[in-house]
Amino acid sequence: MPLAFTVLVAVDLAAAGTVIVAERLRLPWWAAAPVAGAQALPLVLALFRPVAAWWLSLAASLPYAIGVALDDSAARAEVPWPWTEPGLLAYLGVTLLVAYRVRTGVSVSQWLLTLLLGGVLTVALSPPSFIGDLLPLAVLSVCALAVGATLRGRSQARRDLREQEALTEFERTRRTLLEERTRIARELHDVVAHHMSVVAAQAEAAPYRVAEPPQELTDSFASIRENAVGALRELRHILGMLRSSEENPQPRHAPQPTLENIDDLVANVRAAGLRVDTVISGEARPVPQRVELSAFRITQEALSNALRHSPGCQAEVELSYGRSGIGIRVANSPAVAGATGEKGTGHGVVGIWERTSMLGGSVRIGPREDGWFEVMASLPTGERE
Incomplete structure (x- = not known):
């Protein structure tokens, strides 16, 4: 939707600019159309390449500005310069989009370059009868910069707020997960580890409760104790992983099989x-x-x-x-x-x-x-x- 609207505005400005350029520079419409179109085109380009669009807009002002300055008619002093009225609107739109898309320092630098170019053209083209047009251009450009910088600041603030909310939600979820893992580890330690320790102790003591127990019985209890101790060893490893706050906790209690x-x-x-x-x-x-x-x-x-x-x-x-x-x-x-x-x-x-x-x-x-x-x-x- 923004692209379609911008294209529609640019086409309208180009059409109006063609009529004005053809009248003031006494050119046929097919020769005036490229001059007016070059001033309107950066408005669309600014949606994708704002800095390049600004440079193109600045360069597109030169043919009209030089053509008006070289006109010997007395009416030239009353003609807006260095842009046509539609070209000025397109330039202000580009300035607004640039201020919204790039850093404030870049926008201010571009504004100063615009005034510098206007001053150079005024001094270079004799007689310097267009100096009065620089003041409204500077004021309007500053207004566009201020609006663009304000919108950019608000947009950045909203993005920062969304990122902070997402980070807060992530930390809340992570904290909940860690608390749940700690609770599970505590339950495993208090219940399972206790019972496995009892099994290991009973299996170790069982052969001594019988006088001269068969070797098969002794071996069986030894196997039970060995399995219980192995289970306890792996359980301690799991408890260490559950209590770790790292995303990928490393084994600390026992090597993995x-x-x-x-x-x-x-x-x-x-x-x-x-x-x-x-x-x-x-x-x-x-x-x-x-x-x-x-x-x-x-x-x-x-x-x-x-x-x-x-x-x-x-x-x-x-x-x-x-x-x-x-x-x-x-x-x-x-x-x-x-x-x-x-x-x-x-x-x-x-x-x-x-x-x-x-x-x-x-x-x-x-x-x-x-x-x-x-x-x-x-x-x-x-x-x-």
């Missing part, structure tokens, strides 16, 4: 009674930490699901290294006859989907035709084929 820890994970699950076969294909190589951690967690969650939902089952774990990604496949058979598995909440499956999606990978989770349950995920490593 990698694919090199898959054997330990499988051994731990075997100690819990799960029969697991592992296969690693392809050439193992370093991969980004986020990919390695996600691959470990997906495998861990799939094996945990097999333990909970299919007691006594047989499981298969396969890791395949490709040129541009890593494939994970974890499958488990149905539970042994007479065993009853736990009913899950689905949070683990959702976690697998989320980890895969964040890395831009793909995942398929569900039963196979032979009755086995299978989790297959493909994680890109960011390397090209």
Whole structure:
């Protein structure tokens, strides 16, 4: 809408200026039209290139100003100079847009250059009979500069206010998020960490409550304690991340597991009674930490699901290294006859989907035709084929 309106005004000023230039310079309309059009065109250009438009407007005034000054008729002293009336309106419009779009210092410099050019033309063109036109030009230009600078200041103030409101809302949201994370961390510490500490302590003390306990029982309690201590270690790491105010908190309490820890994970699950076969294909190589951690967690969650939902089952774990990604496949058979598995909440499956999606990978989770349950995920490593 502003562009269409400005074009309409410029065309109207150019048409009126053509008639005036043709009459005062005694030119045919086709010769006067470029002179008047050059004075009106900067009004449209100022919407996109305000400084260039000002220079063009200043240069467009010269043909008319020189033509009037060289006229020997006595009526020339009564002719507006160095712009025609429509040209002056176009110049004031350009001045207004320049003051609105650029810094005040630039606008003032351009205003001073305009007065300097008018003074030079007055001195250079004899006789200097047009000095009186500089005063109204200077006053009108100052008014246009003042209006443009005021509008620019108000617009800048509104932008600053919107930015401040957005920043305030962001800080409010961030503070709410940090408070919620702190609350979750506090609950995890007071409830989960307490119970896991109790489990670890009871598992360590249990063998000593029985005289000459079987080695299998001692090993079982040792495995329980080891898992409880490992869970506490990772829980402390998570609590540190939750309490951190950084956007990407770095691990401070314990190193994150990698694919090199898959054997330990499988051994731990075997100690819990799960029969697991592992296969690693392809050439193992370093991969980004986020990919390695996600691959470990997906495998861990799939094996945990097999333990909970299919007691006594047989499981298969396969890791395949490709040129541009890593494939994970974890499958488990149905539970042994007479065993009853736990009913899950689905949070683990959702976690697998989320980890895969964040890395831009793909995942398929569900039963196979032979009755086995299978989790297959493909994680890109960011390397090209």
